[in-house]
Amino acid sequence: MGQTAPHVCGYLTERFSDDAFGSFAGYREAGGYETARHALNRMTPEEVIAVVKSSGLQGRGGASFPAGLKWSFMPTDDEGPSYLVCNADESEPGSFKDRLLMERGPHQLLEGLLIAAWAVGAETTFLYVRGEYAEAASVLARAIGEARAKGVLGPRALGSDFGHDVVLVRGAGAYICGEETGLLESLEGKKGQPRRKPPYPAQRGAFGRPTTVNNVETFCHVPHILKNGADWFRGIGTEQSPGTLLFGVSGHVVRPGLYELPLGTRLDEILFEYAGGVPGGRRVKGVIPGGISTPILPAGLLDVRMANEFLRERHTLLGTGGIMVMDETTCMVRVGCIASGFFRDESCGQCTQCREGTGWLDQLLHRLERGDGSDGDLALLGDVADKMEGGTICSFADAAAWPVQGLLRHFGDEFAGHVSARGCPLDQSFAL
Amino acid sequence: MVSTLVAQAPEATVLSDELRAAIDREIARFPEPRGALLAALRLVQDELGCIAPPTARAVAEIFGLHPAEVLEVLSFYNLFHTEPQGRHEVRVCTNLACSLRGARTLLRELEEHLGIRAGQTTPDGRVTLGHEECLGACGYAPMLRIGDRYHEELDGPAARALVDGLP
Numbered sequence: 001m002g003q004t005a006p007h008v009c010g011y012l013t014e015r016f017s018d019d020a021f022g023s024f025a026g027y028r029e030a031g032g033y034e035t036a037r038h039a040l041n042r043m044t045p046e047e048v049i050a051v052v053k054s055s056g057l058q059g060r061g062g063a064s065f066p067a068g069l070k071w072s073f074m075p076t077d078d079e080g081p082s083y084l085v086c087n088a089d090e091s092e093p094g095s096f097k098d099r100l101l102m103e104r105g106p107h108q109l110l111e112g113l114l115i116a117a118w119a120v121g122a123e124t125t126f127l128y129v130r131g132e133y134a135e136a137a138s139v140l141a142r143a144i145g146e147a148r149a150k151g152v153l154g155p156r157a158l159g160s161d162f163g164h165d166v167v168l169v170r171g172a173g174a175y176i177c178g179e180e181t182g183l184l185e186s187l188e189g190k191k192g193q194p195r196r197k198p199p200y201p202a203q204r205g206a207f208g209r210p211t212t213v214n215n216v217e218t219f220c221h222v223p224h225i226l227k228n229g230a231d232w233f234r235g236i237g238t239e240q241s242p243g244t245l246l247f248g249v250s251g252h253v254v255r256p257g258l259y260e261l262p263l264g265t266r267l268d269e270i271l272f273e274y275a276g277g278v279p280g281g282r283r284v285k286g287v288i289p290g291g292i293s294t295p296i297l298p299a300g301l302l303d304v305r306m307a308n309e310f311l312r313e314r315h316t317l318l319g320t321g322g323i324m325v326m327d328e329t330t331c332m333v334r335v336g337c338i339a340s341g342f343f344r345d346e347s348c349g350q351c352t353q354c355r356e357g358t359g360w361l362d363q364l365l366h367r368l369e370r371g372d373g374s375d376g377d378l379a380l381l382g383d384v385a386d387k388m389e390g391g392t393i394c395s396f397a398d399a400a401a402w403p404v405q406g407l408l409r410h411f412g413d414e415f416a417g418h419v420s421a422r423g424c425p426l427d428q429s430f431a432l
Numbered sequence: 433m434v435s436t437l438v439a440q441a442p443e444a445t446v447l448s449d450e451l452r453a454a455i456d457r458e459i460a461r462f463p464e465p466r467g468a469l470l471a472a473l474r475l476v477q478d479e480l481g482c483i484a485p486p487t488a489r490a491v492a493e494i495f496g497l498h499p500a501e502v503l504e505v506l507s508f509y510n511l512f513h514t515e516p517q518g519r520h521e522v523r524v525c526t527n528l529a530c531s532l533r534g535a536r537t538l539l540r541e542l543e544e545h546l547g548i549r550a551g552q553t554t555p556d557g558r559v560t561l562g563h564e565e566c567l568g569a570c571g572y573a574p575m576l577r578i579g580d581r582y583h584e585e586l587d588g589p590a591a592r593a594l595v596d597g598l599p
């Protein structure tokens with residue numbers, strides 16, 4: 001089962017090596033659910049939202065949207081039920097943090113959900129776990145059962161007047177169900193095809209009702225923020241991007257795995273000091289900083305702090321913090337082939353430029369890798385990627401175009417080399 | 433014409449009482465019954481091994497849907513199968529993080545070892561081999577899953593031993 005705790009821990013994960021932390025009793029012993037008890041019994045929803053707003057917490061699901069602001073979009077004058085949705089569909093290649101947060105800290109997540117549900121006035125939380133995460137689902141099912149039995153969930157949650165329940169829902173294998181409106185469709189028992197927006201989920205979400213959707217990690221920060229205060233949270237990370245983030249490091253590094261570090265930690269520090277650098281004395285060639293959708297950085301641009309305000313200057317993004325490292329043997333056309341193959345398979349097919357574009361990218365990249373590519377194909381590749389951006393129902397099409405654009409920006413010579421050499425000149429590269 | 437079509441339509445599979453009861457429990461968890469469709473399909477597949485068209489028909493009847501609507505959902509999600517699978521489903525993650533650490537070579541070794549290609553089932557029905565998109569284990573690559581279970585930080589011999597150990 002991989003590892004039981006990250007290599008470097010912060011407030012989210014410091015107790016993860018303790019098995020008891022995953023149980024109700026162990027969590028309670030560590031002071032768990034006291035913050036939620038206080039919030040539900042002594043704070044108004046507006047007060048909770050105000051703290052989360054001033055903490056500056058940003059969503060950890062990829063788009064970095066301010067969480068408190070999102071919560072304030074929920075209508076307060078609506079008569080019927082409203083819902084909270086926990087996005088635990090984690091399927092961005094390079095990302096594996098939510099799995100650990102669920103497997104090792106289920107009650108920390110439930111406490112965050114309960115506080116958020118109180119803040120947005122949701123009577124039910126749907127916790128949507130990706131279909132392949134069987135272990136996480138069973139840990140959560142047990143934790144939810146314990147929380148119900150102990151009155152943490154139920155008609156009078158933690159002795160308050162607030163009634164709340166968490167419904168565990170399992171996905172069935174589709175990347176696009178991570179997109180929040182694709183997830184809502186899936187929750188309703190349909191194909192996970194994203195919806196047009198507006199209406200936004202806060203207006204019409206799950207089952208037609210006002211809904212707030214956040215990522216697993218986002219919720220896990222919430223009890224810590226309420227317990228220690230917004231100023232404490234703002235003291236960690238950068239001014240614009242506060243808090244820690246659970247970075248997942250994979251690929252060609254000595255110590256792959258999870259590292260909970262403040263936002264704004266330098267990428268080269270994570271790579272060389274924490275993860276031990278590239279094995280075998282080889283040099284690093286490129287790093288994808290935030291999951292497969294985020295544009296690659298070449299070796300010369302790794303002295304960047306991991307927060308959007310710095311990464312944007314280098315034409316890339318924080319995404320989900322999934323750092324994928326490639327050494328000097330790596331063929332960047334093959335990297336493109338893997339990314340494009342994934343996006344071609346996972347496009348939901350509603351928008352022409354996404355459905356057709358992902359197919360084109362995949363074909364062109366494979367043609368280049370086989371040695372059948374021409375200069376015209378190379379030009380077309382950039383052209384198709386540029387035309388896919390913007391104007392689709394969801395940002396999947398952008399996410400499919402970005403990695404190709406990043407590869408062309410920084411490794412254009414290598415792509416041209418595949419044309420002139422009529423094939424791949426990198427014979428040590430990983431196999432495709 | 434109409435009568436031939438009707439004659440060709442498969443009879444709905446009869447689902448066991450236990451399965452029906454389990455599906456009803458799922459339905460009770462959602463504000464609208466259809467929310468339980470994925471959960472119901474999962475229960476049915478766990479019991480019957482796959483969801484063939486007559487089974488999809490039975491599920492459609494429970495939910496008041498047209499069978500085509502159920503088939504559409506089935507084909508959208510990777511974890512549902514409309515045809516029988518091997519006793520053990522072995523799926524190697526071949527996305528980038530795993531491929532950088534040799535997943536595609538490992539998959540090829542397993543193909544050779546089992547004498548089948550990815551997507552196929554061994555003639556004795558023991559193993560279905562396949563590849564899969566990122567399973568969220570990038571830091572412990574390469575990896576595969578057998579049914580619900582993850583096996584991480586593998587190499588060729590370890591993967592072969594796992595597969596050989598399957599009953």
Ligand SMILES: Cc1cc2nc3c(=O)[nH]c(=O)nc-3n(C[C@H](O)[C@H](O)[C@H](O)COP(=O)(O)O)c2cc1C
Nearest residue numbers: 059060061087089090091178179180214215218396
């Ligand atoms: C194609 C696509 C896939 C996504 N996949 C995920 C995912 O697996 N998990 C997740 O939390 N958010 C994912 N998102 C982002 C969600 O749409 C949404 O922004 C997020 O769940 C909101 O939570 P947050 O604000 O707490 O990050 C995805 C978005 C897109 C466009």
Ligand code: SF4
Nearest residue numbers: 348350351354394396
């Ligand atoms: S952009 Fe792609 S994935 Fe998103 S709705 Fe359109 S076709 Fe579907």
